[in-house]
Each structure stands twice: as C-alpha cells, then as structure tokens.
Amino acid sequence: MSKIPNTRNSPLNRPQPQPVPADPNQPTGEYSPEHPLFEDPDALATRLVESEDFLRRNKNVLLGVLTLVVLAVVGAFGYYTWRTSQDEKGQAAMFQAVNYWEADSMKKAMKGDGQYDGLEAVAAEYSGTKAGNLANFYAGVASLKEGQYQAAIDYLEDFSSDDLLVQARAYSLLGDANMELNKYKEAADFYNKAANHNANEFFSAGYLLKEATAREMAKDYSGAVTAYDKILTDYQNSAEAAEAKQFKARAEGLAGK
Structure with missing residues (x-):
C-alpha cells in the first residue's frame, strides 16, 4: 500500500472545521481586548450608559459652555458688522477734512468748518477703525506743519500701516x-x-x-x-x-x- 505524500493539499494539512457554538448569537472567535467596543456588545452598552450618565450629571455645565460659544460667535459677528459700519461713517466724515488737508488749509482740516468734522474729531470718534487710523496720519502731518510737534508725535504714534x-x-x-x-x-x-x-x-x-x-x-x-x-x-x-x-x-x- 503506497503512502500518500504529505503535501499542502493532503488531508493532514487541510484546515479543520471549527465547532459551531450551540448558541448562534455567541461570537465564534475569541474576545479581542484591542477593540472592546467592536467585539463586545456589553462593553459598548456600558460605555453608552456611562456617556448618558455624564451628560445627565453635567447638563447645566455643558449648556452653559454651549451658550458661551454661541454668544461669542454672535458677539464677534456683531462687533465686525458694527466696526465695518463705523469705518464707513468715518470715511465719509473725513472726506471734506482730507480735501482741506490737500488744499493746505490745515486749521480747517483739523477743526472742521462747522458743517463737516475735522481730523481731530474723526480720529477720536472713530478710533480703532481704518478711518480713525488714517485720520491719525493726516492729523499728525497737519500738526507738524502747524508747529504742534508734541501733538504730531501723539497722532503719528497712534498710526500704523x-x-x-x-x-x-x-x-x-x-x-x-x-x-x-x-x-x-x-x-x-x-x-x-x-x-x-x-x-x-x-x-x-x-x-x-x-x-x-x-x-x-x-x-x-x-x-x-x-x-x-x-x-x-x-x-x-x-x-x-x-x-x-x-x-x-x-x-x-x-x-x-
């Protein structure tokens, strides 16, 4: 009787069937601790219960944080809108003052003419806007020409570009x-x-x-x-x-x- 060679296709080397568990709801493989939530439904259920409990215990804190975030976003948007509006108003208010400045009429440029604001008013009223910043530059130059040297320094130090x-x-x-x-x-x-x-x-x-x-x-x-x-x-x-x-x-x- 000839011997069957022990090859990879021989019955000896073929994978043996795994026993089927009596309960089909039980996992066939062993529990893997590397992925407890994916492998073990009980672990997932426990985690969900813990999360629900955390939310229940910290509901007020979480709502407070959420409220602060919403208020911060709304406030930032409101400030940006207000500042843009202020800058547009400042640019319009400064228009005539710049005309006086370019005509070398420095006193009217600085003080205004009774109808339009001067650079002094624009720099003070619209501080923090682009218009106010630019008014500081014009006012600094005007003050320098008028011999108001310390005022020129004050205005120019508040200017940046x-x-x-x-x-x-x-x-x-x-x-x-x-x-x-x-x-x-x-x-x-x-x-x-x-x-x-x-x-x-x-x-x-x-x-x-x-x-x-x-x-x-x-x-x-x-x-x-x-x-x-x-x-x-x-x-x-x-x-x-x-x-x-x-x-x-x-x-x-x-x-x-």
Whole structure:
C-alpha cells in the first residue's frame, strides 16, 4: 500500500472545521481586548450608559459652555458688522477734512468748518477703525506743519500701516517732530527705523542722512559715521552719497578717529 505524500493539499494539512457554538448569537472567535467596543456588545452598552450618565450629571455645565460659544460667535459677528459700519461713517466724515488737508488749509482740516468734522474729531470718534487710523496720519502731518510737534508725535504714534513705505514715512515724520523738540537721540532712532523699514534705494539713503545729522546733533559722532558709512556702502549711487562722503570726514574728526 503506497503512502500518500504529505503535501499542502493532503488531508493532514487541510484546515479543520471549527465547532459551531450551540448558541448562534455567541461570537465564534475569541474576545479581542484591542477593540472592546467592536467585539463586545456589553462593553459598548456600558460605555453608552456611562456617556448618558455624564451628560445627565453635567447638563447645566455643558449648556452653559454651549451658550458661551454661541454668544461669542454672535458677539464677534456683531462687533465686525458694527466696526465695518463705523469705518464707513468715518470715511465719509473725513472726506471734506482730507480735501482741506490737500488744499493746505490745515486749521480747517483739523477743526472742521462747522458743517463737516475735522481730523481731530474723526480720529477720536472713530478710533480703532481704518478711518480713525488714517485720520491719525493726516492729523499728525497737519500738526507738524502747524508747529504742534508734541501733538504730531501723539497722532503719528497712534498710526500704523501695512503699507511699508507709508509706515516708513510715518517713522521719518516722528523723527522730524522730535528734531523740532530738540530730542535728537529719539529723532535719530526714528530715522533709523524709517531707513530699515523695507529698505530701498529711493528713500532709505535720505532717511540715513537725516539720522546722521541727528546723531551729530546728539554728539553721537560714532553713530553718525556709521550712518554715513551705510549710505556709502549700500546706496553709493544715491544723490545723498556725495554729502555722506563729505560729512563723514567731519564726523570722524569730531569722533577722534
């Protein structure tokens, strides 16, 4: 009698049928602790009961949190709508004041003409809006022209712009106002900020030349030499380069170099 070779298809290697449980509702496989909720209905039921109990015990807290979230969303939307409306009103109110400003009628631009608000009123009433922010810039320039240097500083310090060139201009105007108040170090620092805020070949050399002058007025001759050197190194083709070269020699002599 020949032996049957023990191959993968031989009866010896075929999978043996698993016994069928007496109760068809019982799982045929063993319980897997890795997925208790999927494998064990009792665990899932227990978890649901625990969740319901948690919700019941913390109902007031959860309702309070939900109320706060809803109020925050409604409040944020309301504030955005109100602020947009205020900005539109501010832009309209400032229209005539800007016309006076452009016509170099600074007093009417600042105070208004009895019928239309001036920049002072717009900056105060619409503070926090784009219109109020822009009114601060116009008012700062107007105050500077009128010789109200501290007022110019106050307005310009409340102004900020995403436009890099406009913001650099505001820094330079702050330098001008401080120069008029004989605050030379403060002026030099603002000119330096203006020169390095989006540094460019069109305006930075001029701001650096102002910085060097302010440094000399503050008797910071080494600082002045540094500003002159930056002009000659970074902006050697600028109109300010010739002055920088001339004044640098004087500053070096005063600095003892």
